[in-house]
Amino acid sequence: MAGAAGAGRGAARAGGSAVAALNPAAGGPPASLVWVASGAQAGARLDVALGERPEVGSRAAAQRLIEAGLVTVDGAPRQKRHRLVAGEQIEARTPASPAADEQAGEGVPYDVAHEDEHLLVVDKPAGVVMHPAPGHPTGTLAQALAGRARGGPDTWRPGIVHRLDRDTSGLLVVAKSERVHRALQGLIRSREMRRQYLALVAGVPTARTGTIDAPLGRDRHQRTVMSTSSDRPRAARTHFRLLEALAPVALLELHLETGRTHQVRAHLAAIGHPVCGDRLYGGVAAGAPLGLGRQFLHSSRLAFRHPATGAAIDIESSLPAELASALNAARGRRPA
Numbered sequence: 001m002a003g004a005a006g007a008g009r010g011a012a013r014a015g016g017s018a019v020a021a022l023n024p025a026a027g028g029p030p031a032s033l034v035w036v037a038s039g040a041q042a043g044a045r046l047d048v049a050l051g052e053r054p055e056v057g058s059r060a061a062a063q064r065l066i067e068a069g070l071v072t073v074d075g076a077p078r079q080k081r082h083r084l085v086a087g088e089q090i091e092a093r094t095p096a097s098p099a100a101d102e103q104a105g106e107g108v109p110y111d112v113a114h115e116d117e118h119l120l121v122v123d124k125p126a127g128v129v130m131h132p133a134p135g136h137p138t139g140t141l142a143q144a145l146a147g148r149a150r151g152g153p154d155t156w157r158p159g160i161v162h163r164l165d166r167d168t169s170g171l172l173v174v175a176k177s178e179r180v181h182r183a184l185q186g187l188i189r190s191r192e193m194r195r196q197y198l199a200l201v202a203g204v205p206t207a208r209t210g211t212i213d214a215p216l217g218r219d220r221h222q223r224t225v226m227s228t229s230s231d232r233p234r235a236a237r238t239h240f241r242l243l244e245a246l247a248p249v250a251l252l253e254l255h256l257e258t259g260r261t262h263q264v265r266a267h268l269a270a271i272g273h274p275v276c277g278d279r280l281y282g283g284v285a286a287g288a289p290l291g292l293g294r295q296f297l298h299s300s301r302l303a304f305r306h307p308a309t310g311a312a313i314d315i316e317s318s319l320p321a322e323l324a325s326a327l328n329a330a331r332g333r334r335p336a
Contacts, residue, residue: 047066073088079232108141118307124164128166150181151176159175165262193304212270215233216266225262238268246331276296292326299317
């Protein structure tokens with residue numbers, strides 16, 4: 001790849017195919033990687049060109065950075081399939097390893113529902129960000145777990161197998177080794193891990209049970225939203241069961257067959273039943289009378305076969321106080 005020889009040495013030239021690796025993090029990827037696309041790179045896909053950088057290492061790693069919003073072209077986010085133009089400046093902001101700053105995760109609240117030598121099951125409160133990203137360089141769960149969690153391709157979020165949105169509470173599993181991380185990801189891919197959620201939604205579904213089978217991707221017009229109106233949809237399936245009809249809202253139990261970004265929220269919005277309190281997907285009006293300050297979405301159960309011991313792991317998490325209060329308010333408005 002043109003210009004690669006200068007990478008990692010802070011080399012830079014005026015014009016042409018200038019390359020600069022800025023602020024490298026000790027023992028990890030650079031905090032920021034900047035270069036200017038050369039004539040030889042014109043027409044190359046962004047993810048391909050970024051993945052060829054030795055500091056990134058692979059196209060898959062490049063795609064993760066792009067999807068996390070950590071890559072810009074001439075200062076603006078671009079999709080992974082963006083075709084480079086000679087002279088465009090590409091910047092990839094790669095968060096340092098959480099272990100690089102011992103204070104970065106101090107004071108982050110979370111509970112441990114299960115822990116052994118191989119893995120942890122963490123009960124995350126709403127408001128906690130999973131891993132470093134633009135706008136949240138510190139105070140993340142990944143940083144709070146530094147030294148306890150390991151494994152996975154990204155040194156800036158070690159051990160993280162799956163994620164919960166900032167304002168979603170509840171259970172997630174975290175690996176303590178590369179081997180266990182791979183095994184847990186395999187359980188998710190093979191649908192052998194049950195990930196169950198509780199959601200209070202606007203309106204009452206007409207069916208007591210059902211499956212939402214609708215591919216999801218970045219919305220064509222609103223890039224922060226996942227929707228069925230996407231140029232790059234990926235298969236997504238969510239199963240639901242009606243637990244309580246509390247018109248004008250309903251309590252649903254959901255379980256994920258796939259694990260796309262915002263899957264539950266986007267799927268429920270797509271069928272006209274957004275999660276109460278969800279600012280991004282249209283659930284604010286339904287949540288306001290219940291006193292909700294965030295989306296009513298809780299990861300309530302994780303069940304899987306332990307990848308190292310073979311033991312059955314089945315853990316449940318009760319609704320946090322603010323969601324229990326909102327549910328009680330909804331029950332109080334139930335028609336006689």
